[in-house]
Amino acid sequence: MYQTIPQLLQHIVMGNQKVDVQLSKDDEGNFHPTTYEQLYKLVLDLAAGLHLLGVARGSHVGLIADNRKEWLNADLAILSLGAADVPRGRDAMPYELAFILGVTESKVTFAENADQARKILELKDKLPVLSTLILMDPRYKDEPIAEGVPEGVSLLTFEEVLASGVAFNKKNKSFVENEISLGKADDLATIIFTSGTTGEPKGVMLSHRNFLFQLEQLPKVIDFKTGERWLSVLPVWHSFERILQYVVLSQASTIAYSKPIGKIMLVDLQRLNPSWMGSVPRIWEAVKAGVYQNVKSKSPVARGLFHFFVWVGATHAAAKNLVTNRVPQFSHRFYPLDFLLGIVPFLVLYPFLLLGNVLVFKNIRKKFGTNFRAGVSGGGSLPSSVDRFFKAIGITLLDGYGLTETAPVIGLRPIKKQVPGTVAPLPETEIKIIDENGKNVPPGKKGVIHARGQQVMLGYYKRPDLTAAILSKDGWLNTGDIGVWTHQGEYAIKGRAKDTIVLSGGENIEPLPIEARLRESEYIEQAVVVGQDKKYLGALIVPDTKALEVYIKQNAIPYMARFDICELPEVNELLNSEINELISSKNGFKSFEHINKFTILKTSFKIGQELSAKQEVMRHKVQQLYKKEIDSLF
Structure with a gap:
């Protein structure tokens, strides 16, 4: 049985030589x-080329690129030699690369393109051991970077390394395969530095066992089928997209590379007809917002039908959950009563649901292609409004939960039993939720989630102190996330322990549910709740300027330019009304959870500034960047 990812590849290749594993675009946008x-031959040749550059068992190799076929090729080649990769995306800031590549002593580093090459070469004085930079994009020769290569650093293309490996393997045919056979499950596979939301980058050390364990367990809750297509849109250096790509390999399936850009992604979905796509909640939110925005341009009748049938779909789905006993039970429920409450709307609305499928939902689902089975959402909790919308129109979203430190999956909503707002522990993974005294909490009570299983990291690179702070000697990892058990064994994520806002009156508030509800407004793109040690809550609001512009034109409100929209008193009144409507007692928010004041930010949050690579808000960055605006609220 295989113990490493390259050994898994060998096993899969034996019976699937002619099956497509990758679909990638050329410059004209055509897939090949x-x-x-x-792939297997390429991996062997690339590994041989890396061997000639000094990469060996125990080496660390930088891998600075977003999702593309060469990323997986390089990853597998590095792992084949018993080395570990140190990945990061194109959005990495120079100071991050200096730290990541420097502390890991990465002598050889892959760079996706000329921009990344320049960024790394300019850091040479901080990277004294860097000896070879490998360009994935061969077009770098058209860029003026070769003149800037410091002494002692070789600049090579992906193809040049590959060619040297081909020549080596002709004379040493079994060298790389012998190296693959030496691999063990506990060998280090990767060091992923978390940008996180707390500021300090930490190098998460993950072994082959961490990944392979999940590849054994995930098929127990999701019925993957051999040969299915997956659309890849997320940065592959992140553990979520990475495990999805390993799932593809383990199932002898196909990865098609796209981009998390609406127009590109939707075109590729229809061209390729994938069965699956993994994405973060923010992208699913954007897809939902795009549908609603498109509906606004339709006739009043079409708009009315859309909203009516979405209500029908959502109400029918809720009724079905009552009938099938799939309502999250944070407190005990009486199933016969749930059945009686649900059966009438379940039956009455069914004909309308069928009609909605014909008139409305079928056309929306066509945008996902003809074979789409489900989307997998990870990297953050899926907002309930987004979850309800996709359920209403007949598209399945499976919410996953995990951390980079768990490679990443420790919870997932099973495809055959979907309880909204919750996940179930991954098989053979232990979960406990404990209070501040270390005692297990009963269902319905909040506590901090701890996890134990074979996917839990080896530790933080060169930081035994940080490792000991969250990983106990008996293998329990403190996730830092707040969770709640149901009476049926699922659990829900309620926020981050470190994100909890404590008002001056002692009230404890989780900002994430409030922010998620605020983003349900079509006029709010992003929201950050603030108020630590204050008397009340405030909020930073990033408006959706396109939606606001439509509103202003519909209401004949004069303005000069889009940039001036945020200063209009009518916009302030509109946002104030939206906030008060959404964060209200009738929606279940306590009085101290209401937003007392807010300020409007004129520019969208950007990855690497206010947002992490997972598009999560980095609160420490927001506190620094908008200190003046925050102070003005109190």
């Missing part, structure tokens, strides 16, 4: 396939 047989 790579078979498992071709």
